[in-house]
Amino acid sequence: MTGERTLAALQPGYSLFSREVEAELLPTCRELGITLGAYSPIGRALLAGGITTDTAFGGDDLRSGNPRFSAANRAANLALVDRLRALADELGVTPAQLALAWLLARGAVPIPGTTSLRHLADNAAATAITLTPEQLGQITDLIPADAVQGERLSPSAARWVGK
Template sequence: MKTRSLGHGELEVSAIGLGLMGMSELYGKADDQASIRTIHRALELGVTLLDTADCYGNGHNEELLGRALKGRRDQAIIASKFGVGPNFEGVFGHPEYVKGAIDRSLMRLGVDHIDLYYYHRIDPTVPIEETIGAMSDLVKDGKVRYVGLSEASSDTIRRAHAIHPISALQTEYSLWSREVEADILPTVNELGITFVAYSPLSRGFLSGAVSKFEDFAPSDYRRQLPRFQGENFQLNRALVDKVKELAEEKNCTPAQLAIAWTMAKGALPIPGTKRISYLEENIGSLDVELSSEDLRQIDEMMPPTSVSGDRY
């Protein structure tokens, strides 16, 4: 497994992580035993960065990871998040909330510390300095090792970093979600912050595995997203066909090409899956090398504005 340093060189992690959200909700029925087997396989293959959050499944996801890591804690870098309320309702950044959230997460995970703790979404009613100050206290208390942000603006990142070193910024980034290239990526690169890309497969669409809207279960969250609906779905399917063509030339799968693209852009991807077969396919992206000419060709074939429909 290839590795890289997180943030300012303090922590070594696998060059690709595993997102766990879909193991609890949003993408069809959960299967805890299958999910635990997938986590164990990830550890066997050298994937150390495991990404969860307290709001995923309203605590279920952290509990699941805690069960999977019994006797294996030393093999994993646990990344979790706080700040989004149950059922994804409300955003909370008050210092007292931070202190309660970490204790609840530690209890669910069954561990004494979280390696990388993200502020999941920014509460506009609380100055970022106050929230990061509370997170800094968690580091001093030994409950958290490193601090991260998720979906934060450039100004917020700079203000937070001035209070306590930010090791990672997590934001959606893929061939279809490139908004961060204008301002966010230059900021984190300047400050030495690792950029962690969630949904590098645009919620599975770029893998080529989705052929029609009806493939999604009635409870699948993707039915609600503009990119997966109506005419947008058909237009975006045509873009996936272009990804497939280039992937064939590179002797890899569309998913591997899409993930390799994020790594070529300097990101640390955390594709999510609950299946071992997809996990192994995703890890294969580490063997895909994209040249500057490949990246130029991809930009020509699929410019940043080519996707139809908004993220949410």
């Protein structure tokens, strides 16, 4: 052994709401055959469509201190989710399924957290969705990367990952 190691997978945060990896990391992974496991692919449940402006997060919930979930940012981000929900309704799927199918079509392997068997089944159903190139473009256009409000991580979490 020469001391070289093969990198098999990376697990960055990646979703319709967190697209920083698209510039360099995702193309590099594709080029080198490295699996990109998308952490938080439903944006800490924001893209699932169940969070509202009235949703209260307990003090032990990571979202309570997350800038993306502040009152002002959440309202703006929920407007983006509403766009996704409209297309999901047209396609007969949930917003979460559409967000996961978009990632799968882009070559990422989503790693959604789940709190129930119903969510697990819902998430797994995304693997059966085949999106056309037009639909992929439409989804990307519905939620432009620069339209999402608030940082993905709280300041304390950002320090843990060196940001």
